[in-house]
Amino acid sequence: MKQLKTDVAIIGAGTAGLSAYRAVKTAGKAAVLIEGGPYGTTCARVGCMPSKLLIAAAEAAHGAHHAAEFGVHIDGQVRIDGREVMDRVKRERDRFVGFVLDSVDNIPEQEKLRGNARFVSDTVLRVDDHTEVHASRVIIATGSSPVVPKEYQSLGDRVVINDDVFEWDDLPRRVIVVGAGVIGLELGQALARLGVQVAIINRSGSVGGISDPEVRDSAFAAFDTELDLRLNAQILEARREGEEVIVRVQVEGQPETVERYDYLLVAAGRRPNVQALDLHNTAAQCDDKGMPEFDPSTLQLGALPIFIAGDVNGTLPLLHEAADDGHIAGENAVAYPDVQPGKRRAPMAVVFSDPQLAQAGLRFRELPKMGVAFGEVNFANQGRSRVILKNRGKLRVYADLANGRLLGAEMAGPAMEHIAHLLAWSIQQKLTINQMLQMPYYHPVIEEGLRTALRDAAKQCVAAKMAQVQESEQLVNNA
Ligand SMILES: Cc1cc2nc3c(=O)[nH]c(=O)nc-3n(C[C@H](O)[C@H](O)[C@H](O)COP(=O)(O)OP(=O)(O)OC[C@H]3O[C@@H](n4cnc5c(N)ncnc54)[C@H](O)[C@@H]3O)c2cc1C
Numbered sequence: 001m002k003q004l005k006t007d008v009a010i011i012g013a014g015t016a017g018l019s020a021y022r023a024v025k026t027a028g029k030a031a032v033l034i035e036g037g038p039y040g041t042t043c044a045r046v047g048c049m050p051s052k053l054l055i056a057a058a059e060a061a062h063g064a065h066h067a068a069e070f071g072v073h074i075d076g077q078v079r080i081d082g083r084e085v086m087d088r089v090k091r092e093r094d095r096f097v098g099f100v101l102d103s104v105d106n107i108p109e110q111e112k113l114r115g116n117a118r119f120v121s122d123t124v125l126r127v128d129d130h131t132e133v134h135a136s137r138v139i140i141a142t143g144s145s146p147v148v149p150k151e152y153q154s155l156g157d158r159v160v161i162n163d164d165v166f167e168w169d170d171l172p173r174r175v176i177v178v179g180a181g182v183i184g185l186e187l188g189q190a191l192a193r194l195g196v197q198v199a200i201i202n203r204s205g206s207v208g209g210i211s212d213p214e215v216r217d218s219a220f221a222a223f224d225t226e227l228d229l230r231l232n233a234q235i236l237e238a239r240r241e242g243e244e245v246i247v248r249v250q251v252e253g254q255p256e257t258v259e260r261y262d263y264l265l266v267a268a269g270r271r272p273n274v275q276a277l278d279l280h281n282t283a284a285q286c287d288d289k290g291m292p293e294f295d296p297s298t299l300q301l302g303a304l305p306i307f308i309a310g311d312v313n314g315t316l317p318l319l320h321e322a323a324d325d326g327h328i329a330g331e332n333a334v335a336y337p338d339v340q341p342g343k344r345r346a347p348m349a350v351v352f353s354d355p356q357l358a359q360a361g362l363r364f365r366e367l368p369k370m371g372v373a374f375g376e377v378n379f380a381n382q383g384r385s386r387v388i389l390k391n392r393g394k395l396r397v398y399a400d401l402a403n404g405r406l407l408g409a410e411m412a413g414p415a416m417e418h419i420a421h422l423l424a425w426s427i428q429q430k431l432t433i434n435q436m437l438q439m440p441y442y443h444p445v446i447e448e449g450l451r452t453a454l455r456d457a458a459k460q461c462v463a464a465k466m467a468q469v470q471e472s473e474q475l476v477n478n479a
Pocket residue numbers: 011012013014015016017034035036037038041042043046047048049051115116117118141142143144162183273276277309310311312316317318319320322
């Protein structure tokens with residue numbers, strides 16, 4: 001077996017692994033980047049980029065179908081050519097993947113290794129059965145994989161995951177989507193708008209990961225007008241008959257139905273890729289699912305020379321977080337044992353559905369039980385949203401009642417990808433609601449809706465302050 005020595009071995013050449021590699025090289029250390037699958041990253045190959053390309057096609061179809069509401073009539077049929085749609089998705093996807101492949105090409109050959117790595121000890125890795133890597137430090141950046149429940153495995157090629165969708169040459173006729181989380185909602189709505197008969201089944205009452213019940217209800221009401229979205233539902237049975245999937249579905253409190261689809265698309269969550277790493281050969285402490293204990297601020301496993309970055313650590317499985325994680329893990333691997341907490345940005349997440357869903361700072365479920373002002377805007381009557389016929393959804397901001405500082409927000413509505421940025425940037429700058437209200441607002445824009453929500457929260461902060469003053473006056477008077 002070939003023997004190789006290096007300063008830092010990085011397992012996985014995805015976004016986190018490539019970012020870790022750059023950090024290690026910038027610090028002047030030697031690195032070996034080990035990749036078991038195709039180069040190109042999950043984000044570019046089968047994640048962020050192809051999904052946004054499919055959604056863009058769906059938005060074009062939706063616009064064409066709804067132009068009449070503006071008095072603009074497309075006389076004749078709107079024709080969606082599934083082959084052309086998928087061709088553009090794959091062509092543009094390949095272009096994005098190409099940029100990643102170029103950056104991988106620029107890595108010297110002696111610093112790249114193909115094969116699946118597993119631990120022999122804390123600092124020794126075996127790559128397939130051809131190479132043993134002896135590293136002073138190791139970074140795990142192996143990403144995550146979709147969870148495919150056992151009961152669907154007998155469906156063979158009729159059960160698909162996101163990776164498969166982006167390999168389709170044409171759009172299918174009927175798809176049942178398992179899960180109304182981020183992936184299920186984005187892909188399910190896009191396929192439906194492209195003319196595919198879609199049903200989305202979610203076992204709980206949640207939609208797109210929104211935790212604020214008011215925002216979630218407004219989102220559901222919007223989706224319900226165009227999508228077959230079934231919450232609190234389950235697939236009792238799924239079996240294959242020829243090229244079809246036959247499912248028995250039950251929505252809570254309703255009689256079960258038997259339905260036929262061409263594919264069952266599983267979007268029921270993702271699991272960190274730790275199983276095949278043989279972490280039991282290291283001194284890492286693992287839980288019963290094989291997840292190692294690590295410090296989320298330094299990404300270090302205990303006091304070991306091992307770090308864990310990106311989706312595999314299960315903390316914030318998003319692209320920009322994977323890149324930041326890689327950087328932190330890379331710098332700390334070099335600095336080991338003198339590791340430091342990494343710099344973090346305000347949390348933010350966006351779901352590219354319509355209406356878009358988003359979150360910035362603290363989520364509703366993370367708020368303290370007391371002392372929070374809730375400001376809201378309903379987009380139904382918001383000026384700009386009505387002008388463009390995107391007047392659906394609700395935004396709620398959360399502020400500290402005592403000092404007026406913005407804590408977080410959840411939202412469903414138009415252009416939330418941009419509003420979430422404004423809010424996350426304000427949270428990172430530790431702005432108060434009043435400071436945010438002093439900023440300029442153009443007219444007519446969706447940001448005026450945000451201002452409505454901020455004013456609503458500001459009023460509550462003022463009322464809380466008044467109540468406090470009255471209370472202390474009362475105390476003085478009673479003394
Ligand atoms: C459909 C979909 C849409 C998404 N959309 C968005 C979005 O719009 N915005 C956003 O921010 N995020 C989005 N994400 C999430 C984003 O893609 C991930 O957070 C990000 O790609 C994670 O990067 P990573 O480096 O951790 O993992 P990856 O890019 O998956 O890299 C891990 C690499 O490790 C390799 N590997 C695994 N095990 C081994 C081993 N034992 N030995 C060697 N190599 C190994 C794998 O082959 C892989 O190349 C989306 C994800 C999906 C699935």
